[in-house]
Amino acid sequence: MNHTVPNTPKDFVETMLRSSLEADDLVQENINDRRLREAHTHTAVNGFIAALALENLHRFAPDTADALAEQLNHALIAGDLAGPTYRMAKQLGHDPDQWLTESKERAALRKAKAP
Numbered sequence: 001m002n003h004t005v006p007n008t009p010k011d012f013v014e015t016m017l018r019s020s021l022e023a024d025d026l027v028q029e030n031i032n033d034r035r036l037r038e039a040h041t042h043t044a045v046n047g048f049i050a051a052l053a054l055e056n057l058h059r060f061a062p063d064t065a066d067a068l069a070e071q072l073n074h075a076l077i078a079g080d081l082a083g084p085t086y087r088m089a090k091q092l093g094h095d096p097d098q099w100l101t102e103s104k105e106r107a108a109l110r111k112a113k114a115p
Contacts, residue, residue, distance in 0.1 A: 005077055008066070009055075
């Protein structure tokens with residue numbers, strides 16, 4: 001993300017596409033580091049999917065896209081992406097607590113393997 005916080009669907013789409021391309025470049029730079037490669041690959045894919053979704057939303061439901069951009073802008077300014085993401089996962093019937101536990105377990109394994 002650059003130093004300005006996007007606040008319109010168009011700005012978010014641009015930012016997501018830019019981040020996706022930058023993440024793809026980082027995949028190439030970190031090709032030998034599996035952990036970094038996977039994280040950057042997921043970021044590139046997520047940015048592309050999010051940009052497509054928001055662009056389509058803006059075309060077919062511009063008021064909804066504007067409201068979403070406003071919510072995203074507030075989340076970024078507050079510096080809290082985990083909270084809204086966690087709540088959305090819960091609303092969609094997922095178990096984010098299990099995901100967080102698994103992530104912490106993987107982090108502990110990485111630390112144990114580190115020299």
